[in-house]
Amino acid sequence: MPEIYAGIDVGSLCTKVVILDAGRNVLSSHILRSGGHYQGAAEAAFSGALESAGLRIKEISFLVSTGYGRARVTFSDTHVTEITCHARGAKHLFPHVHTVIDIGGQDSKVIYVNDEGRPKNFVMNDKCAAGTGRFLEVMAGALEVSLQEMAELSFHAQGESEVSNMCTVFAESEVISLLAQGTEKADIAAAIFRSIARRITGLVGKLGLKEPVVMTGGVAKNPGMVRALEEKLRTTLLIPPEPQIMGAYGAALIAAEQSD
């Protein structure tokens, strides 16, 4: 029976699964909202990915879980942090990568990757949620637009509004105040992305910018965020075809290595 490997990334917002064949090719992937039950989300996402690949659970040779709920996935063979998994995934797709920026639901990370695709050093946001996926969701909610709409709006910004990058709650209040003052939503959307970009730039500054830089995580799918970050960092970000599954992809690659 050919070896099949799987990675499950149970994040605070979404759970992602990637299944690989022996040649490290993606057989299937699945993404769903984590909700409040990590174990249930992991099982549902894993089932979805298995079904897409036409596989049964017994055919999985090795399974690695990662993300905030990694320890809750009791049916995984081992669990590894998302820091290691994003580094591994990014290195596999972009062999020359030096820096990985992952903006997750609840954490932002900047990871230096060594030649073997392992983290050499990393920094994460402190306890504040500013600069994370959750922050973006709250801001989109305040603007009453979807994340995609917020990105599109930001490209039409004319003015130079400012949003604090200190605290999600304060920033939400600021957005509401700006709306009340009649500021264009487009200007506010651009200000929100800039505020996150400042925050991430601060994290990058702790390690020093080392190119090439890969951006992973669901937030990398947001063109408004990517543009703001590229402008602030003054670099071009390399974005995987499906950045949101990079943690699960890295976990599956590690599963394959464990099996070697």
Next chain:
Amino acid sequence: MEMEREKREEKPKYKFNRLETLKLIGPWVDAHWDGLRVAKKEGKKVAWSMGPLFPIAYAMDIPCHFHAGYAAYCGGRKGVPPLLEAAEAEGHILDACSYHRLHMGVISAIEKKLPIREEVMLPTPDIVLSARLCTEHTHQSDAIYRHLKVPTIAIDIIPAHRESDFKMLENYTKRQLTEVAIPFLEDFCGRKFDYDRLSELLAVLKKASEIRNECWKFFELVPSPWTLWDWGVSIAPVFYLMGQPKTVDYFQQLKAELQQRVDQGIGAVHPQENFRVYWDGWVPWSFLGPISRKLLSFGANPIVGKYPWEFFPHPEGIDPNRPIDSIVEQWYSYMMSTRSSPEFALPFIEESVEKYHLDGMIMFASRTCRLWNLGEQDIIDEIERKYGIPGVVLEADMIDPKFFSEGQIDTRLQALFEMMEARKRRRR
């Protein structure tokens, strides 16, 4: 769907071997804090010491608290949350030092007769002795004075930035002690300061800290027979329990037990010490349990750190015949918070990497105290560059649970150990 895979069982693989001698500390610290309450009930004057001035209170036979010691005690005895809540109910801001807020919570509990467990409560002070080791200390005593209106004196221990400034700053501090604080205390007590008693206390302290420093050398051994937490618990006998003859016995007994472990090949981590890590910053008194369990799950031993060297590290510099000079010189000695900048910290950490065979660094950043967390990422980068060992910053607090997220700390520590494991494998 039922997951038809075998469930991964996570049994604890490692455990700490507890030192028997350490069991003496609990009853002693209980007795110390209880002693303050008893003294007050018996009509004696008691002091609060915001900063390290308690030796001068002890010299005058005044039962005295020590603010960081009390916070550590309160954290260990799980008494912090209701006191911090009491302070917040008075409007104290969350960004202020949690040790300070804890004391403001005590004052609120005293004033409002809040139902706080007696064992973690302090009696109202009759005098407050404050010495600025950090920028907030003098403001803290000011806040206490505004509430309690008891005699309060503050001296300033200015941090040094260059070696060449030490002598000048020491002299300035000595003059504050002899010309301001001690006359103030004499006035309060109505009698002359007892320099002889201070000399006696320092003579015992000198002996105790000499043996304590011999115990420190056991950290050089692989595996180490003890942990930094054990060392942290052993601070009290050279700090606010100083001068008691039993403290000398304590360190003698501790040293003998450590030697016995070495002779029998017993390490602090059972069955084996996988990683040896440097711990920077405060000992996280309220969160030692979860952090220790996480470290232990990787077989990691926190070996050394600079914070525990805050407390009378140089017995050879203690001259009982020069009591005031000795105390001040210790405050300005190696590793005290008066030398908290990375320039002073880095050489110590660099030396530690090789001397103690370290595998990684954990920089514990306290949200409400940045005294020891200057340039932490710079230090990690520099050590990583020179010695190839990784480090991580953990953001939490000394005692405030609002700033502690077990999930976040879990991820950061696991990532650190994954990096350390990868480097070990590569070396092998």
